[in-house]
Amino acid sequence: MESKGMNNHIKVGMLGIGNVGRGTYQALEMNHDRILETTGFDIEITRILNRHPDKDRGIDIPKEKYTADVNDIFNDPEISIVVELIGGIEPATEYMAEAIRHGKSVVTANKAALAVNGKYLAELAQEHHVLLRFEAAVAGGIPILTSLTTALLSNSFTDVQGILNGTTNYILTQMSEYGKDYAEVLKDAQAKGFAEADPTADVEGFDAANKLSILISLVFGLGVAPDKIPTQGITAIGSEDIAYAKESGYNIKLIASARERNGKMNCSVSPVMMPLSHPLASVSNEFNAVFVTGNAVDSLMFYGRGAGPLPTGSAVLGDIIGIARKQGKDSAYDLVPQLRYDSGLEYSEESTSKFYVRMTVTEKPGVLGKITTIFGNAGISVEAIQQKPPYDKNGERLATLIFILFEVERMQLMNALDEVLKLDVTKSIDNVIKVEE
Ligand SMILES: NC(=O)c1ccc[n+]([C@@H]2O[C@H](COP(=O)([O-])OP(=O)(O)OC[C@H]3O[C@@H](n4cnc5c(N)ncnc54)[C@H](OP(=O)(O)O)[C@@H]3O)[C@@H](O)[C@H]2O)c1
Missing domain, CATH: 3.30.360.10 (Dihydrodipicolinate Reductase; domain 2)
Incomplete structure (x- = not known):
């Protein structure tokens, strides 16, 4: 299947040959012919950055594809897509940036680098009219x-x-x-x-x-x-x-x-x-x-x-195919999925929720009253209370109390719990968990 003006042989350079690198290579081997048949793209991973070329990777890859020098990938004019699968923030970010500066589109599964440097990389990709895709970075194989x-x-x-x-x-x-x-x-x-x-x-x-x-x-x-x-x-x-x-x-x-x-x-x-x-x-x-x-x-x-070599490899390959579809078209860079930071929506740290609170207290009369008074004074309503059977520890009679609290602002609850913790009967606040309606 040839179409005019389109280079159908898509050469890909891959950085890293760990779990996802192997999964991507393997998924391509499994489905190369089907991808060719349905899209017309003959996708080939031609070079792989492998810093330990003698390490057994449990997969049969021709040795000549390996390089220990990342510049061999950046400087290869035939490679149009670089897949970053080494993980971590650096040198991954710098490698992606360098690939972009060399006019290559980038696919990554690296949520840590994207969460911190997504804006920088997205802007750099736009500036260089190449694509940045990252489906595998969130929920692995799920195309969310x-x-x-x-x-x-x-x-x-x-x-x-x-x-x-x-x-x-x-x-x-x-x-x-x-x-x-x-x-x-x-x-x-x-x-x-x-x-x-x-x-x-x-x-x-x-x-x-x-x-x-x-x-x-x-x-x-x-x-x-x-x-x-x-x-x-x-x-x-x-x-x-x-x-x-x-x-x-x-x-x-x-x-x-x-x-x-x-x-x-x-x-x-x-x-x-x-x-x-x-x-x-x-x-x-x-x-x-x-x-x-x-x-x-x-x-x-x-x-x-959300993880695993083949499911994550599936998402990486989907991005490669997506880029191949766009390459050679006039609209040089992608609008979807596009990282955005300028919607004008206000970010608020306030959020209310029902809460579950577990605490350990000294078992004696009046304890519940003291705690519910603090909640009451803080404007927090109690939906339910459960007291577990008392037990002895280090010569003390202790009990576990569980409270379910009606919708409350988290900071308001934390302030009230600080007060509860100051009571001489409170041993510890053991857990605070949101409750979904
Ligand atoms: N594992 C998953 O299921 C999954 C799912 C979604 C997303 N991800 C993301 O995918 C990325 C890769 O994960 P992974 O599980 O495949 O990791 P991994 O198994 O640890 O593989 C990382 C690969 O990168 C290589 N590498 C690391 N630092 C390098 C450097 N400075 N220079 C050259 N090569 C380097 C490692 O080489 P050596 O083997 O020689 O040390 C290894 O081949 C990460 O960003 C991760 O968050 C993973």
């Missing part, structure tokens, strides 16, 4: 970014909620289904390769915040750096919280959320008690999902694998 910015472009979105991190969803699912505690499940997840040796970025919610920052830019046209997103991870979730959620018809999920109300956008990454009737509550194990509400399409959920 392309869908939001093509088929769903006619909508104004009010809500985006996502389970964007497979590791934490796996841990929470295992805790809930098998009654295991956090540390035990984390160890098991590490042994099975579902969690990194250093799980901080996942379990503290930083990875989800990077992805949410990208989604906010696409959906709401605002630049909110990941470290400005209120972020709470899952490390404080205990078996008591899981048990309460189960008894009360919830599943605890790590939810990345951005909402627009009356011209203001607020966002967070935090554990949320999701009612079992909510589609996100039934997303289990390593799966990801994104639930969006648009003013025309209404509610919509995207579900699938």
Whole structure:
């Protein structure tokens, strides 16, 4: 299939040959002929940056494709697309920038680099009339970014909620289904390769915040750096919280959320008690999902694998094909998906929610009264209270109290909890979890 004026042999340079690099190479091997047949593009990964060429990569790739010098890729005039799959912020950002300066379009799966340097890279790509695509950076194999910015472009979105991190969803699912505690499940997840040796970025919610920052830019046209997103991870979730959620018809999920109300956008990454009737509550194990509400399409959920070599490779290849379709056309650069930072929408740190609060107190008469008085004085209404059977610890009689609080501003709640903590009967505030209606 030849068409006039179009170079159908698309030569790609790839930086990195780890999990996603291998998955991308393998997905192309599996589907090269089908892609050629349906699009007319003969896509070939011709050069691969491999800093350890002798390392066994578990995949059969001709040695001559490897180079340890990234300049071999930048300076190859036949390569029109560079795929960045090394991860981390640097040198990944500088490599992407250099590829763009050499007139090459860039595909990346790197949410960490994009969340921090997306604006810089997007502007550089526009300046050089090349394309920057990053479908794999949010929710791996799920084509959420392309869908939001093509088929769903006619909508104004009010809500985006996502389970964007497979590791934490796996841990929470295992805790809930098998009654295991956090540390035990984390160890098991590490042994099975579902969690990194250093799980901080996942379990503290930083990875989800990077992805949410990208989604906010696409959906709401605002630049909110990941470290400005209120972020709470899952490390404080205990078996008591899981048990309460189960008894009360919830599943605890790590939810990345951005909402627009009356011209203001607020966002967070935090554990949320999701009612079992909510589609996100039934997303289990390593799966990801994104639930969006648009003013025309209404509610919509995207579900699938948010990680893994082949699913992520599928998204990377989709971007390569997307760029191939645009190359050689007059409109040199892309409008979708486009990172935007100038919508004029106001960013607000205020957000109200129902909350679940678990605390440990000395078991004696009058304790509940003291705590509810503090809540009352702070204008916080209590929907329900549960007291667990008392127990002895270090010669003291202690009890676990659980409060469900009606809609309250998070800062207002935190200030009230500071007061509760000052009471001589309060041992600890053990967890604060949002409750979804
Ligand atoms: N894994 C997933 O399922 C997944 C899903 C979505 C997005 N992502 C994103 O995709 C990117 C790649 O992830 P991955 O899981 O494939 O990582 P990975 O398995 O650690 O692979 C990274 C590759 O990059 C190479 N590399 C690292 N730093 C380099 C440098 N300075 N110069 C040259 N090569 C370098 C590594 O080389 P050596 O092997 O020689 O050390 C390795 O080949 C990351 O941005 C990640 O966030 C991953």
